[in-house]
Amino acid sequence: MSISSLSKIIKYASCVCTKPYTLKYAGTEDVIHPVEGCYIRTSMWYADKCLCCGQCCRNYNTIFSDKEYQHLCTLDTPGHKEYVALQKDCILEVNGVPHVYHEVPHMTSKDSHGIYTNKHTDLNCRWVTLKDGLKLCRIHTYRTITCGFPHMEFRQSTSSPTSSLFHIQFGRNHQLGCKVDIKAEPYNQETKDDDLYWLHRLHEFTSEYGIETILPAIIECVENVDLNNLPKQDIFIPAHPARRLFQIS
Numbered sequence: 001m002s003i004s005s006l007s008k009i010i011k012y013a014s015c016v017c018t019k020p021y022t023l024k025y026a027g028t029e030d031v032i033h034p035v036e037g038c039y040i041r042t043s044m045w046y047a048d049k050c051l052c053c054g055q056c057c058r059n060y061n062t063i064f065s066d067k068e069y070q071h072l073c074t075l076d077t078p079g080h081k082e083y084v085a086l087q088k089d090c091i092l093e094v095n096g097v098p099h100v101y102h103e104v105p106h107m108t109s110k111d112s113h114g115i116y117t118n119k120h121t122d123l124n125c126r127w128v129t130l131k132d133g134l135k136l137c138r139i140h141t142y143r144t145i146t147c148g149f150p151h152m153e154f155r156q157s158t159s160s161p162t163s164s165l166f167h168i169q170f171g172r173n174h175q176l177g178c179k180v181d182i183k184a185e186p187y188n189q190e191t192k193d194d195d196l197y198w199l200h201r202l203h204e205f206t207s208e209y210g211i212e213t214i215l216p217a218i219i220e221c222v223e224n225v226d227l228n229n230l231p232k233q234d235i236f237i238p239a240h241p242a243r244r245l246f247q248i249s
Contacts, residue, residue: 005063006092006101013206015154015163016213018239024093033161037238038154038214040221041166045230047185048151048167048194052126053178062104065208069102092209099209151182152195162236165218187230196222214239 010023014032023030064072072084087102128137156163167182196219203215217237225231 006090006103009063009202009205012154012202013211013213015156015165016206016215016218018212018214021095021211022093025091035156035163035214035239036161037163037236038218039162039164040218040231040235040237041164042231042234043166043168043182044152044222045187045225046167046183047188047191048182049184050125050151051179054127064102065205066100066102067204067208069100094210097210101209152198187225187227189227192222192225192227 006025010025015035016038017032017034019034021032023032069084069087087104090101090103092099092101125137151167152165153168154163154165199215199219199222203213203219206213206215214237221235221237
């Protein structure tokens with residue numbers, strides 16, 4: 001099983017976009033319609049006690065934006081040149097404007113050069129080790145954004161132009177033997193920091209490709225949540241700035 005990181009990023013972008021846009025990539029063309037807002041569900045406020053088994057993250061290709069790729073090209077750590085040489089340039093067209101993104105096919109640990117340069121400190125992952133000042137992942141050479149969403153999901157409503165954000169046990173993960181109980185522990189600082197890091201990464205990606213979203217307001221809401229007084233109702237974040245007050249549904 002191989003899952004495109006780009007498909008997941010595009011899905012999440014469509015759940016938080018504030019303006020319609022056309023999208024062309026890999027021979028497909030879609031018109032993405034904006035949402036009126038996003039509900040942060042009460043199920044968001046549980047700790048993501050990922051066991052770091054490596055079963056789900058090993059199924060992803062690695063996608064990076066052109067900005068990330070240009071950063072990789074400046075690095076001189078062992079193996080980077082070999083890794084960069086594996087990538088292929090792809091085109092993502094947003095509203096008729098072509099943008100380059102870069103893809104590296106999924107590699108097994110024996111093929112990986114063992115380089116991991118993300119700044120986020122997640123050494124609690126059993127697949128990430130620290131060596132000579134570098135964080136090394138034994139699955140991904142450069143960790144895909146979707147590694148940061150093992151149990152956090154955006155989902156579009158089928159009955160209204162809204163979306164939801166929450167933590168959930170994916171059916172796919174369950175089939176792979178994931179034993180995480182999402183509701184075992186309340187939201188904590190570690191999960192909050194992880195969520196914010198990856199939400200910022202998603203925002204950076206969508207911003208680079210000209211997709212306007214309500215991610216800044218979602219990030220602000222998560223930043224301001226009180227861990228000692230977690231929300232007991234869904235929080236609705238409207239897409240329109242004039243109405244952008246955190247509303248309780």
